[in-house]
Amino acid sequence: MQGPARWGGRATAARIEPAGRLRHKEGQAGGQAVIELRQVGMGYGGRRLFAGLDLSLQPGSFHFLTGPSGAGKTTLLKLCYAELRATEGQVMLFGQDTRSMGRDAVALARRRIGVVHQDCQFLDHLPLAENILLPLTVAGRRAEGEVHLPELLAWVGLSRRADALPPELSGGERQRAALARAVITGPEVILADEPTGNIDWDMSQRLLTLLVELNRMGRAVLVATHDLTLIRAAKAQVAARVLRLREGRLLQAGADL
Numbered sequence: 001m002q003g004p005a006r007w008g009g010r011a012t013a014a015r016i017e018p019a020g021r022l023r024h025k026e027g028q029a030g031g032q033a034v035i036e037l038r039q040v041g042m043g044y045g046g047r048r049l050f051a052g053l054d055l056s057l058q059p060g061s062f063h064f065l066t067g068p069s070g071a072g073k074t075t076l077l078k079l080c081y082a083e084l085r086a087t088e089g090q091v092m093l094f095g096q097d098t099r100s101m102g103r104d105a106v107a108l109a110r111r112r113i114g115v116v117h118q119d120c121q122f123l124d125h126l127p128l129a130e131n132i133l134l135p136l137t138v139a140g141r142r143a144e145g146e147v148h149l150p151e152l153l154a155w156v157g158l159s160r161r162a163d164a165l166p167p168e169l170s171g172g173e174r175q176r177a178a179l180a181r182a183v184i185t186g187p188e189v190i191l192a193d194e195p196t197g198n199i200d201w202d203m204s205q206r207l208l209t210l211l212v213e214l215n216r217m218g219r220a221v222l223v224a225t226h227d228l229t230l231i232r233a234a235k236a237q238v239a240a241r242v243l244r245l246r247e248g249r250l251l252q253a254g255a256d257l
């Protein structure tokens with residue numbers, strides 16, 4: 001595994017952060033949350049999933065979100081990056097209420113959030129490197145990405161797979177590629193939905209380490225996962241808060257985890 005010592009830790013972190021933003025630390029007194037949900041309610045087709053839900057992600061924080069299948073973890077993540085609009089309450093992105101933001105403002109805020117989706121889809125006809133560059137290509141910032149790409153690929157351990165097509169990748173390689181794609185724009189927040197869903201324990205650990213490293217670089221990280229073993233393993237690496245979504249309520253998990 002490539003650890004911070006091997007690839008240069010913080011110095012490298014600065015280089016894989018093209019946007020050159022941030023360096024907040026968790027616990028900055030009274031600091032503005034990067035994402036905040038206030039009394040949020042959400043449901044589909046008249047069926048309420050949750051209500052009165054509060055969540056505040058501070059810069060530099062690390063949260064796990066757990067809960068039974070169908071509790072609404074993916075839905076909650078989608079609210080956090082304004083993929084969905086809440087049916088009740090306020091969703092604040094970087095201090096702005098999404099209800100009063102136009103489409104462009106929401107799009108700008110979303111660029112500051114990197115998302116690793118549960119199914120991590122790629123364009124199968126494009127090599128891995130192109131897929132990772134895609135968010136910057138679309139934003140007209142491809143050249144910026146090309147400068148950082150070799151180091152980013154090395155960081156996720158995929159230097160030798162740059163030319164591979166997505167269908168040729170293993171599950172763990174896909175997850176790491178998805179993480180690289182999520183961070184190439186230099187987001188301030190990383191939201192990961194079951195990033196270790198289909199990969200073995202060693203690879204889960206490796207992915208966890210990458211997320212912890214991102215967090216040490218100052219990013220807020222929120223990971224939705226069923227995997228309580230992963231959460232327990234993370235405790236040795238990071239001061240993470242564990243939130244449990246269950247029967248429409250979001251609770252801080254106790255010492256039983």
Ligand SMILES: Nc1ncnc2c1ncn2[C@@H]1O[C@H](COP(=O)(O)OP(=O)(O)OP(=O)(O)O)[C@@H](O)[C@H]1O
Pocket residue numbers: 044045049067068069070071072073074075076
């Ligand atoms: N677009 C949608 N339309 C209707 N119902 C939906 C939609 N998306 C999700 N649901 C339902 O909402 C509930 C919560 O789904 P969600 O995917 O958020 O849960 P989850 O906790 O992430 O589940 P899992 O752990 O299985 O991924 C489920 O019952 C799901 O079927």
